[in-house]
Amino acid sequence: MASPKDGSTRQVPCERCPLRKLKIFRPFTAEELSFVSTLKTGELTVEAGSMLFLEGTSSAHLYTVLSGWAFRYKLLPDGRRQILNYCFPGDFIGLQGSVMNEMQHSIEALESHAGLSFDVTWLAARSEQILDQQLLSVGRRSALERCAHLLLHLAQRVEEGALPTRAPNKVRIPLTQQHLADTLGLSLVHTNRTLGRLMRERVIRWKEQEFEILNRKRLAELAGDEGAEPSVRPLL
Amino acid sequence: MASPKDGSTRQVPCERCPLRKLKIFRPFTAEELSFVSTLKTGELTVEAGSMLFLEGTSSAHLYTVLSGWAFRYKLLPDGRRQILNYCFPGDFIGLQGSVMNEMQHSIEALESHAGLSFDVTWLAARSEQILDQQLLSVGRRSALERCAHLLLHLAQRVEEGALPTRAPNKVRIPLTQQHLADTLGLSLVHTNRTLGRLMRERVIRWKEQEFEILNRKRLAELAGDEGAEPSVRPLL
DNA sequence: CGCGACCTTGAGTAGGCTCAATGCCGGTGG
DNA sequence: CCACCGGCATTGAGCCTACTCAAGGTCGCG
Numbered sequence: 001m002a003s004p005k006d007g008s009t010r011q012v013p014c015e016r017c018p019l020r021k022l023k024i025f026r027p028f029t030a031e032e033l034s035f036v037s038t039l040k041t042g043e044l045t046v047e048a049g050s051m052l053f054l055e056g057t058s059s060a061h062l063y064t065v066l067s068g069w070a071f072r073y074k075l076l077p078d079g080r081r082q083i084l085n086y087c088f089p090g091d092f093i094g095l096q097g098s099v100m101n102e103m104q105h106s107i108e109a110l111e112s113h114a115g116l117s118f119d120v121t122w123l124a125a126r127s128e129q130i131l132d133q134q135l136l137s138v139g140r141r142s143a144l145e146r147c148a149h150l151l152l153h154l155a156q157r158v159e160e161g162a163l164p165t166r167a168p169n170k171v172r173i174p175l176t177q178q179h180l181a182d183t184l185g186l187s188l189v190h191t192n193r194t195l196g197r198l199m200r201e202r203v204i205r206w207k208e209q210e211f212e213i214l215n216r217k218r219l220a221e222l223a224g225d226e227g228a229e230p231s232v233r234p235l236l
Numbered sequence: 237m238a239s240p241k242d243g244s245t246r247q248v249p250c251e252r253c254p255l256r257k258l259k260i261f262r263p264f265t266a267e268e269l270s271f272v273s274t275l276k277t278g279e280l281t282v283e284a285g286s287m288l289f290l291e292g293t294s295s296a297h298l299y300t301v302l303s304g305w306a307f308r309y310k311l312l313p314d315g316r317r318q319i320l321n322y323c324f325p326g327d328f329i330g331l332q333g334s335v336m337n338e339m340q341h342s343i344e345a346l347e348s349h350a351g352l353s354f355d356v357t358w359l360a361a362r363s364e365q366i367l368d369q370q371l372l373s374v375g376r377r378s379a380l381e382r383c384a385h386l387l388l389h390l391a392q393r394v395e396e397g398a399l400p401t402r403a404p405n406k407v408r409i410p411l412t413q414q415h416l417a418d419t420l421g422l423s424l425v426h427t428n429r430t431l432g433r434l435m436r437e438r439v440i441r442w443k444e445q446e447f448e449i450l451n452r453k454r455l456a457e458l459a460g461d462e463g464a465e466p467s468v469r470p471l472l
Numbered sequence: 473c474g475c476g477a478c479c480t481t482g483a484g485t486a487g488g489c490t491c492a493a494t495g496c497c498g499g500t501g502g
Numbered sequence: 503c504c505a506c507c508g509g510c511a512t513t514g515a516g517c518c519t520a521c522t523c524a525a526g527g528t529c530g531c532g
Contacts, residue, residue, distance in 0.1 A: 185375030
């Protein structure tokens with residue numbers, strides 16, 4: 001269920017979390033912050049490519065991604081895979097878990113605190129919005145549109161600043177074309193050809209599991225409509 | 237964004253809400269119940285087929301569906317439509333709204349109340365799980381599998397008892413094949429042919445915008461795997 | 473050097489799409 | 503009572519998008 005990168009740093013106190021500096025996250029009061037600290041039970045460093053928890057069987061814990069990236073996916077018995085969404089630093093995962101009862105405690109603690117009460121729900125709602133987008137794409141957009149839309153979306157998420165990036169418009173995520181395919185609901189081959197089209201048109205460049213946007217305007221056109229919404233959000 | 241049925245009854249006090257009797261909803265303490273009552277600001281009766289709120293622009297309110305049914309959808313500029321999910325009695329809608337700030341008050345009220353605090357989140361998580369399922373379907377299942385899966389899912393939701401139903405295995409929702417198509421990410425014609433296959437195999441029967449499951453076992457086989465999860469949930 | 477992971481490309485197929493026509497009600501107005 | 507119309511379901515035909523199978527090609531690594 002995950003494919004994070006590293007996590008060299010460990011046990012950073014919430015107060016000094018580097019993410020918190022980013023403008024994408026809403027400022028917390030000292031009080032809120034110290035309360036959140038309270039909830040933190042540890043850090044988990046995961047090997048790249050390892051499973052955080054088995055598909056479906058979801059864990060009884062809640063996590064905030066601190067560094068690296070991951071994705072949630074679902075498998076069909078015969079191996080077909082659908083990637084549901086990507087998780088970047090600052091994302092809160094685990095709510096979708098089916099064993100919600102077991103994490104009732106942590107959520108209640110979080111929610112009972114004034115100001116934070118709203119935040120969990122806000123985050124849940126946001127991830128639902130992203131899923132809505134994704135579903136629209138996979139259900140109704142052509143391969144080219146889907147592809148453009150996803151690349152744009154990924155770029156936007158990366159540009160929120162939570163992930164290190166060398167140059168603007170450059171997205172350095174070790175994504176395989178197979179990952180893209182499984183996200184888009186396309187075959188690997190067709191995904192490759194579609195990327196090929198985008199590359200021949202000089203809209204993007206794909207190189208070694210990372211890509212660069214050369215013509216964002218065009219990409220947005222192809223994507224169909226909005227990209228929107230880098231709104232400030234809480235960091236739990 | 238909605239297509240509810242009726243709502244002849246109005247202003248039913250929460251304490252006497254007929255839905256609450258259903259075993260699918262977790263029992264509330266008198267105290268919780270009276271608190272929920274407090275939050276209820278009214279009932280909204282909507283014409284069948286009318287829009288509850290414009291796509292995207294979502295409203296600043298939260299609703300619990302009391303009777304009838306509705307669905308959430310998204311449109312592409314050129315008119316392609318993707319139905320995201322269906323809402324039956326007991327479902328809580330509005331969280332996906334982008335103007336979350338405006339409903340901060342209602343959510344905080346809800347969450348600050350012991351016991352209920354967890355419920356909002358639980359409901360949000362559940363609808364995310366359903367979206368996950370849907371995305372898997374649309375992204376990776378064949379037309380036949382998708383179709384089977386959706387019909388099964390709808391049947392299960394209806395069997396939770398919140399919607400009146402004449403006979404078991406019979407789902408009386410005025411769904412057009414166009415609705416199904418837009419849910420499944422298929423064309424109307426292909427949806428029709430796929431239903432046709434299911435009918436020729438005597439797995440289901442489709443009649444006048446409602447359907448009946450004749451061979452649930454087979455339908456489940458075709459659907460790929462699980463149907464699962466009629467778990468007890470809170471009713472807000 | 474061989475192997476594994478990933479990207480590319482060709483060829484043939486098929487699942488699903490579009491266009492178009494037809495059938496079937498149920499409602500409405502003449 | 504009937505003709506007409508609109509909404510929905512059904513069916514045929516032809517096309518095209520996306521899929522599968524199958525080869526390579528490149529690069530990094532043991």
